[in-house]
Amino acid sequence: MAAASDRPGEFELIARHFAPIAGAGGLGLVDDAGLLRPARGYEIVVTTDALVAGVHFFPDDPPASIARKALAVNLSDLAAKGARPDGFVLTLALPQGWTESWLADFAAGLSRIAGEGGCPLIGGDTVSTPGPLTLSITAFGSVPAGRMVPRSGAKPGDLVLVSGTIGDGALGLKAHGPARPAWVAQLGAAERDFLADRYLHPQPRLALAEALQRHASAAMDVSDGLIGDLAKLLKASGVGADIELDAVPLSPAARAAVMADPALAELAWTGGDDYEILCTMPEREYSALMAGAGEISVPLTQIGRITAEAGVVHYREKGRVREFAHGSFSHF
């Protein structure tokens, strides 16, 4: 099977729907492979994510939304590593009964996010499956050699920062899904729509990539929940942290949800699907970053500080210590 496979039928599908998304490295999607041509002195950051209908999205979500999310979660990883997107490959396992109009909508959504992210398609493989729709995307980005932002670079005294707002994705899943809890009805329509949109259409923080590359000591994107993902960053860095939960930035819609049901604060902190950036940096780097006015368009909020106690996190909420039994969503 070829990277840009072109069996009869598949060939036509690719030419019609996917070739328009292809960049120069995709070679028109008619060869067996794509090409990456890194600039001199640059390295290629590689990230990959699989998404399964019924696990990572609802099977009847709009196909354009599914496509957008599949690429956005990979772009989010590239942003966290300080990388500029170069391109991506897609494998698509189509379930029984798929239609060309579904595929056309999917490709249209993919095209939009690929265009916004400056990340063209450079290859793929389309197969059939007796199971649910399954997608896998591998995305590529460039960083100057040695400048990828690792998980493992946090140092005692560094600030702990998050981008944007936390919890909208996890709350949005509830607002968007078929079994809507009682609190959803207490929100206004605009708040419900905002949260559902944050779940369906994560915004990869590519605008922060350059700033992270220059200033951050460690970074990752928040996909499995802030609390659990922070634990991974701390483990990789061999450090601990003091975290002020009251400082975790919530959107107005998320605040309204927590007002309706205070237990939702924990969902916001642990639920995942944020696709915001969690990062650490020395205080002087944060000052330098903030001094470069207008350099970043997405707010970064300090939520705590790195400590030397490896693996130990002190969470405080309203001045009291708080513990978490379940740090993050687990597939197993």
Next chain:
Amino acid sequence: MAAASDRPGEFELIARHFAPIAGAGGLGLVDDAGLLRPARGYEIVVTTDALVAGVHFFPDDPPASIARKALAVNLSDLAAKGARPDGFVLTLALPQGWTESWLADFAAGLSRIAGEGGCPLIGGDTVSTPGPLTLSITAFGSVPAGRMVPRSGAKPGDLVLVSGTIGDGALGLKAHGPARPAWVAQLGAAERDFLADRYLHPQPRLALAEALQRHASAAMDVSDGLIGDLAKLLKASGVGADIELDAVPLSPAARAAVMADPALAELAWTGGDDYEILCTMPEREYSALMAGAGEISVPLTQIGRITAEAGVVHYREKGRVREFAHGSFSHF
């Protein structure tokens, strides 16, 4: 979700089974991404393939064989493009009821083929699926800039060559599968085993990559059947060909199968799963290649010649013209 995702449980699985396969670019599989560091003056060839249980392999095939095949088909693409493997990423959607012993065997098979191919794991994502086991591999290889062997370079007068033997995979599928046709019983056990092994364990022709890069005008691997894949190469190159079907190299086991049932010759030519190299080169390049004695360890056999008639292929068998209704396996 992270490239080297590490949810609780998943983290342990990765550390135990996959980290030993990881190369330097995998960063221990504890970061969100892998790194490719191309040598100066080199480009990265990218290929990707998805495999679904029940479509591309039998669900109860040995897990080590499934792993081997999943990487081998990607290495085969890299070889056809003249590339030296650098690494790969894997996404694995595990079905209900998977066991750790299955995963251990899978990882062991993956480790062997990764070692043989000089192609370490540099990242991945493991998720659960309500459907069948689904794998997607994206593999990377290096070529000197501008030297990837395209599909589109065949010129009138070029020789048409194939590596190894053709048809073993398609015949092996019949010999290996649950519904064995009558001719299978007419083969010796060694012949049946040979064919089944060729289906289960394709040998990527990495030993030919350097020679292809130096001498071939066009190349691709034969995955969907020789006749159909040749048609794609000709289309991409805007040329035609005269092909001598009697010259298509068959293994002794495939010859025995065709003796038992002459209709199997067509299956051999069109059936796919060969993972041999189909290539074209000017006659002087072929002479130069052959003069470099010992340079290649896999035989290349001439089966015809490129003509200027775009899209027109004349097949001859025992001196008579032959036509094909179905060029190759199609998923749709």
